[in-house]
Every structure is written in structure tokens, then in C-alpha cells.
Amino acid sequence: MMEKLQDLNFLHLFYFWMVVRHGSITAACERLHLTQPTISTQIRKLEKSLGHELFSRTGRELELTEVGQSVFEYAEDMFAVGRELLGALRGVPSKRALRLHVGVPMVMPKWITYRLLEPILHFPQPLQILCHEAPLDILIADLMRHKYDVILSDTPVPSSKRVRSYSHLLGSCGVTLCASRELASRLQRRFPQSMDGAPMLLPAANTELRRLIDRWLDDTGLSPRVIAEINDSALLQVFGQGGAGVFPIPTAVLPEVKRQFDVEEVGQLNDLQLNFYAITLQRKLTHPAVVAISAAAKDDLLTFTTA
Structure with a gap:
């Protein structure tokens, strides 16, 4: 060699x-x-x-x-x-683009990923975003090999992972249940009791959103009829758009989901809280694009509610 x-x-x-x-x-x-x-x-x-x-x-x-x-x-x-x-x-002026290597867990809601990255699409200097999806375990291992500048995740690095990394809280939001217009209109009036026996679409069991929904169902004693468990958030919303059942989303992206999938809000679960993190190898954020992501998120990105 x-x-x-x-x-x-x-x-x-x-x-x-x-x-x-x-x-x-x-x-x-x-x-x-x-x-x-x-x-x-x-x-x-x-x-x-x-x-x-x-x-x-x-x-x-x-x-x-x-x-x-x-x-x-x-x-x-x-x-x-x-x-x-x-x-x-050739005399062509060139300013080298800053690169941001981003890892995103496959179960991360797509709209949240976009909302977190959206502020740096208009970064003051040339910036190229390289975004890669994979299971969180693989992303963390690759982060330790300096393959990524940051991982955007809805969970911090598990305490069981003995790795020297830092989970920086970007912001939080509640959870909203949505459904097709017809189904939502039937369930809105008596919500949350109307969810008992209602058709429901659930995220995969290994997601933070699913853990929160399971806890809410346990606390309320409600038993919806589970139609499907889907680990892809976009596919989950497509099923919901077709009227297959009620599905949960982060409240922060409610306007975008309603507009894209032509669905309606059934009810909000603001007692539940989804947190979002920037996972890096540094105790203090240093990459200018990651600093910008953090600043934008803490300003107003993930505090959206519709009380």
C-alpha cells in the first residue's frame, strides 16, 4: 500500500x-x-x-x-x-463553496429536516449541503469517523453509546393528529374520545414520535384501530391523505402537511413534546452553517402551536 x-x-x-x-x-x-x-x-x-x-x-x-x-x-x-x-x-472569479455534511436518521420527519435546513439555503456565502439518511447507529459511527459535520435527530445520542459526542437541543414542539378532510370532520367534535376505535396510522416502534403516541394512548386509555405501522413519514402521510386513518405529525410542520396532503387537524396533543437535536463532536457549535441552523431553530422554527 x-x-x-x-x-x-x-x-x-x-x-x-x-x-x-x-x-x-x-x-x-x-x-x-x-x-x-x-x-x-x-x-x-x-x-x-x-x-x-x-x-x-x-x-x-x-x-x-x-x-x-x-x-x-x-x-x-x-x-x-x-x-x-x-x-x-480562465479569469472566471470563483469563491469556494463551504460544505456541510449532514446525517439524518431515516425515521426523522422529512418536513422537520427541511425546516431545519431551510434557513441555510440562503446562507451569505456559497454553501453545498450533502445530506445522507441512515439508521442513527450508523450515523453516529460515521460521525465518529468525521464523515458528518452534524446529525439532525429527534433523539439525543443514547446514554448507552459510549461515544464522545454532544447533543445540542435545537427546539421543541407538540404533536398534532391529522386525517383526510372527511375523517377529520367526523372525529373533531368529540376529540379525544372520538379516537377510541378510530382508524390510526402509526410511525414505526423505534421512533420518538411513536413512543410519545404510545404513552398518550396509555395515559388516556384510548384504543384506536391500528391500520398500519409505517417507518417512512412521507409514506405515512400519503396513507393518511387517502383516508386510511389518523396520523401524528410534529406541530411545527402542520401548515406544510395540511397544504401538501390536503388533510385537516383532528386535534393537538401539546402535552407531548418532541425535541430536536444537532449532534456534533464539539461541545460548542463551530461550523458556521450549523450555528445558523441552531440560531434559526431557537428563534422561531420549532415553537409553532395553534392553540
């Missing part, structure tokens, strides 16, 4: 980068006007020099290995700088 920078063949790395970007060796060959054996040979040489396989081969399909994914991400940065260099030599 190489140990010196001068041993790294940047042309081989470029060919690898082109294959990943275009999805196949064949597509890369068409762009580069090279033969398939040429590209394949150069990638094998790169793998040998790095001491790692970059692709796992299943039949004729190529998939990036974990090392391959990491190498590709570095190559993305390197060749982005290369493009800026060429632009500068």
Missing part, C-alpha cells in the same frame, strides 16, 4: 471518479473516448496501489465498497478544486 503522496496516480483516480459519477465503466468510456479494458485496467492498478478494493462485483454490477465510497468522496472534493483552478486560470 502506498505511503507517499507522489505514489498516488491522479489519472487512475480520475478514471475511478468518472466511473462512479456516470454509473458504469461503459458510460465512463463513452465520455472519455476510451476502451473498457483501458479503464478497467487503470482501476485495478488504483486498487492495488491503495491496498483496498473499491468496488464489489456482483455479476456485471459494480457497487462501491465502504473504502470505495470514502475514496469517491475525497475525489469529489479534489476534482471540484481542480475545476475551480481551471476557472481561475
Whole structure:
């Protein structure tokens, strides 16, 4: 395995980068006007020099290995700088974009993720957001390897995880139950008693929103008829839009959900509180975009209620 920078063949790395970007060796060959054996040979040489396989081969399909994914991400940065260099030599003014690598648990409500990131879409300096969804355990492990600048989550890092990370509270909001217009109109008048026996759509059991709903049902003694448990918040709302049942959402995004899915509020559960966190490796937030996310959230983003 190489140990010196001068041993790294940047042309081989470029060919690898082109294959990943275009999805196949064949597509890369068409762009580069090279033969398939040429590209394949150069990638094998790169793998040998790095001491790692970059692709796992299943039949004729190529998939990036974990090392391959990491190498590709570095190559993305390197060749982005290369493009800026060429632009500068042509006299094109260039200001390098700040990058924010964001990890988001797969169970995180999509609208909340957008609302948290929305303020930095108009960041005062060029900013590129790289957002990746995965289970929280995997995200935390990758955070420890400095793959992410921040994880946006509705739960802090579990105390059982002996990792040196910090969960910064961004804000909180209540929970609202929504349903299609027809179903909501039947349930609103006698809410919450009307929920007893009512059709309901629940988030997956491993989510904070589900834990809160289960606690509310236990406290009230209500027994809705569970139609489905769905771990994707957007799919849950689509089922609700179709009239399949009542579904819970964070109150902070009630206007957006009502508008997008043409649903109505059944009732609010403001005694329940969803918290949202920015998980980082630093005790104090340092990345300017994460600082901006935190400031916007604490100002007014997650305090929405409709009393």
C-alpha cells in the first residue's frame, strides 16, 4: 500500500471518479473516448496501489465498497478544486463553496429536516449541503469517523453509546393528529374520545414520535384501530391523505402537511413534546452553517402551536 503522496496516480483516480459519477465503466468510456479494458485496467492498478478494493462485483454490477465510497468522496472534493483552478486560470472569479455534511436518521420527519435546513439555503456565502439518511447507529459511527459535520435527530445520542459526542437541543414542539378532510370532520367534535376505535396510522416502534403516541394512548386509555405501522413519514402521510386513518405529525410542520396532503387537524396533543437535536463532536457549535441552523431553530422554527 502506498505511503507517499507522489505514489498516488491522479489519472487512475480520475478514471475511478468518472466511473462512479456516470454509473458504469461503459458510460465512463463513452465520455472519455476510451476502451473498457483501458479503464478497467487503470482501476485495478488504483486498487492495488491503495491496498483496498473499491468496488464489489456482483455479476456485471459494480457497487462501491465502504473504502470505495470514502475514496469517491475525497475525489469529489479534489476534482471540484481542480475545476475551480481551471476557472481561475480562465479569469472566471470563483469563491469556494463551504460544505456541510449532514446525517439524518431515516425515521426523522422529512418536513422537520427541511425546516431545519431551510434557513441555510440562503446562507451569505456559497454553501453545498450533502445530506445522507441512515439508521442513527450508523450515523453516529460515521460521525465518529468525521464523515458528518452534524446529525439532525429527534433523539439525543443514547446514554448507552459510549461515544464522545454532544447533543445540542435545537427546539421543541407538540404533536398534532391529522386525517383526510372527511375523517377529520367526523372525529373533531368529540376529540379525544372520538379516537377510541378510530382508524390510526402509526410511525414505526423505534421512533420518538411513536413512543410519545404510545404513552398518550396509555395515559388516556384510548384504543384506536391500528391500520398500519409505517417507518417512512412521507409514506405515512400519503396513507393518511387517502383516508386510511389518523396520523401524528410534529406541530411545527402542520401548515406544510395540511397544504401538501390536503388533510385537516383532528386535534393537538401539546402535552407531548418532541425535541430536536444537532449532534456534533464539539461541545460548542463551530461550523458556521450549523450555528445558523441552531440560531434559526431557537428563534422561531420549532415553537409553532395553534392553540
